[in-house]
Amino acid sequence: MPGRLQHRTALITGAASGIGLESSLLFASEGANIILTDVNLPGVQKGAELIKERFPNVKAIAARVDVGKEADIKEAVDLAVKEFGRLDIMFNNAGIMHPEDDTALNTEENIWDLTMTINVKGVWWGCKYAILAMRQNPVDEERGLHAGGSIINTASFVAIMGAATPQLAYTASKGAVLAMTRELAMVHAREGIRLNSLCPGPLKTPLLMNFLNTAEKRDRRLVHLPMGRFGEAVELAKGALFLASDDSSYITGTDFKVDGGLTSAYVTPLGEPLLAPPTSLV
Structure with a gap:
């Protein structure tokens, strides 16, 4: 039986670890060629x-x-088209969470600017060059x-709900990603180009665990998670696969939450976690 992404080409940023690496595998x-x-x-x-x-x-x-450099992203998209003739899936996944990111009173301007460059401009440029390539498919x-x-x-879930542990x-930056994705989804809907946001809850990835x-x-966060555990990168990869495939052919402009119920919670359950995390593909 052919895979859900058979013969397609996917470009994934931030693919050295975490969600990006799990999604690549x-x-x-499922049959995709991967950049x-x-x-x-x-x-x-x-x-x-x-x-x-x-x-x-x-x-x-x-x-x-480096997704903070427009030329790098353009070159990556050009590489995908040169090697495989087309680009079917663009997963703008790369991002940073600076350890000194704090409140409006304490966050330094250089940290703000770096975060916006990577997390917002990088996604903008990724969308820009992917759209130009996909128009030619x-x-x-x-x-x-x-x-x-x-x-x-x-x-991220933090684009949807507030937290008293500021960053x-x-x-x-993640709020900007949601707004940008919604607008681009509407602009390009009749070109057959779908855009969706993947909104992870707290994950057991190097990015968050280093923070x-x-x-x-860690305990400050775990008490708010209905499932009683951090998510795994492979669980987000499965959400990304759904959005990349024809299984989601009538879905565009959505904020697709994979957060263990966090954004729906008011009071979380008592007791030990019952759901064991899935096995990583790495």
Whole structure:
């Protein structure tokens, strides 16, 4: 049985670890050719090698890309089109959470600017060049390929609800991603280009665990999680796969929450967590 992403090309930013790496492996398992990008070139090279070992019927290319540089993103999209003839899926996943990000009173301007460059401009440029490429995608009925494509932008639950553990630049940047995704989804809906935001809850990834670097910080969050545990990157990868595939063909402009119920919670359950996390693909 063919995979859900058979013959398609996906470009994933922030693919050296966490959600990006898990998504790269999962997309490849469903038949997609993958361009893995990150500022961490050894990380994406390792990911590409894993794909080649496990899924010999697809191709994987690693490239160093700094999403804070427009030229890097354009070059990555051009690479996808040059190598595979088209770009079907753009997963704008790369982002930062600066450890000194704080309140409006304490966040330094350089931290604000860096966060906005990576988390907002990087997504804007990713959408821009993906849309230009997807407009050129021909219909290939024999291989089941459509015009247009799917763009997925990683936002966050903090763009939807407030927290008294502030990280203002990060929160504001993710709110911008939600608003930008909604507008672009409406502008490009009749071109067959779908855009959706993926909104993770707190995850057990290097990005968050480096930020929550004490037991006190971690426990402060866990008490608010209905499932009693942090999410796993592979769980977000499965959400991204849904948005990338034809399973979500009538979904665009959404804030797709994969948060363990956090944004629906008022009082969380008592007792130990019952759901064991799934096994990572890495």
